[in-house]
Amino acid sequence: MESSLIIKNADVITMDGDKKADWICIKEGKIFALGRGSEYESLADDTVGIIDAYGHSVLPGFIDNHFHLVKGAIFQGFISLEEASSFDEIGEIVMEARQKSGENYSPENPILAYGIEPEKLKEGRYPKREDLDRYVSDVPMVLYTKDYHVMMLNTCAILSFQIPYMLPGVIMDKKGIPGGVFVKQAAARLEEHILQKYHQKSIVKKIGDFVPEILGNGVTTIAAMEGNNYITSFEKERESELVLKIADNIPLSVELFYQTTDTEIVKRRGLNRIGGALYLDGTFGSWSAVNSFPYADKKDIKPKLFMERDYIDALAERCCREGLQLSFDAIGDVAVEAAISAFEKQKDFYDVKALRPRIEHCEMISRQQMERAAKLGMVISVQPAYEGRWGGAGGMYEERLGENYKKTNPLREMKDCGLVLCGGSDYNISSLNPFEGIYYSMNHPVKEHSLNLKEALAMYTIDGAYALGLEKSRGSLTIGKNGDVVVLSHNLKDVTGEKLKEVHAEITIRDGEIMAGGR
Numbered sequence: 001m002e003s004s005l006i007i008k009n010a011d012v013i014t015m016d017g018d019k020k021a022d023w024i025c026i027k028e029g030k031i032f033a034l035g036r037g038s039e040y041e042s043l044a045d046d047t048v049g050i051i052d053a054y055g056h057s058v059l060p061g062f063i064d065n066h067f068h069l070v071k072g073a074i075f076q077g078f079i080s081l082e083e084a085s086s087f088d089e090i091g092e093i094v095m096e097a098r099q100k101s102g103e104n105y106s107p108e109n110p111i112l113a114y115g116i117e118p119e120k121l122k123e124g125r126y127p128k129r130e131d132l133d134r135y136v137s138d139v140p141m142v143l144y145t146k147d148y149h150v151m152m153l154n155t156c157a158i159l160s161f162q163i164p165y166m167l168p169g170v171i172m173d174k175k176g177i178p179g180g181v182f183v184k185q186a187a188a189r190l191e192e193h194i195l196q197k198y199h200q201k202s203i204v205k206k207i208g209d210f211v212p213e214i215l216g217n218g219v220t221t222i223a224a225m226e227g228n229n230y231i232t233s234f235e236k237e238r239e240s241e242l243v244l245k246i247a248d249n250i251p252l253s254v255e256l257f258y259q260t261t262d263t264e265i266v267k268r269r270g271l272n273r274i275g276g277a278l279y280l281d282g283t284f285g286s287w288s289a290v291n292s293f294p295y296a297d298k299k300d301i302k303p304k305l306f307m308e309r310d311y312i313d314a315l316a317e318r319c320c321r322e323g324l325q326l327s328f329d330a331i332g333d334v335a336v337e338a339a340i341s342a343f344e345k346q347k348d349f350y351d352v353k354a355l356r357p358r359i360e361h362c363e364m365i366s367r368q369q370m371e372r373a374a375k376l377g378m379v380i381s382v383q384p385a386y387e388g389r390w391g392g393a394g395g396m397y398e399e400r401l402g403e404n405y406k407k408t409n410p411l412r413e414m415k416d417c418g419l420v421l422c423g424g425s426d427y428n429i430s431s432l433n434p435f436e437g438i439y440y441s442m443n444h445p446v447k448e449h450s451l452n453l454k455e456a457l458a459m460y461t462i463d464g465a466y467a468l469g470l471e472k473s474r475g476s477l478t479i480g481k482n483g484d485v486v487v488l489s490h491n492l493k494d495v496t497g498e499k500l501k502e503v504h505a506e507i508t509i510r511d512g513e514i515m516a517g518g519r
């Protein structure tokens, strides 16, 4: 372990105003000095480690503001169906993976896979249980969509999980029995059953194996959205409690969003934030995001908010009263409206701005809503890589939203309205490498929504720190702040267009210690 490090030959982008430097010194875990030329030589002695950045850009350690640590670690072991283009291909991939793995699948150890998107399948719909039974009928099999909002089960899984039929989200077939597609609370309950099959020890091990990969991508802080997404579920504390227990023992800064609506729990745990991926609505992909206009490809569908407006308002009031930062997960403009107006109702009674209330995703937001949210000092936690996957002409968003696809994730306008934006991967919906999100925020498929490089970087550094109330200690390379630093694979000045996607972390330093890479 080195007590001090100097990074020389660097293009240091401090994210502290426009300050630049070409070397930086980290001592005792903090940024100690930075400057230009050869001044660093006076700081270099035998105890100081020297890193040559070879002219590459150096940035503050990245902050991923929407992450799922427990699920992310567990889902890594799932079979990927992202390449499947028909039910038969799903069957083939699963059967091959089953054979290869040599696993003994059983009700305690079901086949788990993810990555289904109905528009990518020849059949153009979710597979039902009969469809899945054709490939696997002897053991339970559970498939997730790419956005994790829909689960598909074969008959064996339906029988073994025994989800109560009256839970919202059990889609029945013509015979009046579950057809195999589960959404909302039913999916949440199923997921709990699945996660419970993993013992704490095995989850801790999976997280331990996963963390180096996160650090390897230059990410030194994550906003961990843990626990359940619905207020009706049971065992909601398990994942959050686990993360709290292990957070100090993993070499990554984990900022927990305890997904509960019980303010007493978070206060007892000494947390000053609550919520996270606390669903007010669903996703465009699963036709469950609530918009003020009908779905272009399913006009008869009328999704509803997942929580009553009164409940949302009361929760916002309670959090304001108790001084907690509250985050809601809202995608459609009706859900976004519910979040904004809940805080608006509190603005005459509490200092809402000081609490930095957040909206996760916030994909459909009108100009008027942006202005109101900005007035309230709200923070918008965006996933620009969604646009790369689903946005633009011909993409899934256009299929679902028609012409309104041009309005999704209007980063430019949100920024211009004075909203603070922070960026996240929603791993594993997008890559661990923040440059995927940085690229799509600068190259939004709807050009006028794009940000510039500095704004895009800010979402993953200084504004990302602000979103977590940590801007005094993280997010920029400023003397006295934490020694979280990333040396990139390129000098960003030399990188244009698509090449930006290739940029990655070469060396990751957290609290002054090299965590990944290094020559």
Ligand SMILES: [Zn+2]
Residues within 6 Å of the ligand: 066, 068, 225, 277, 426
């Ligand atoms: Zn999420």
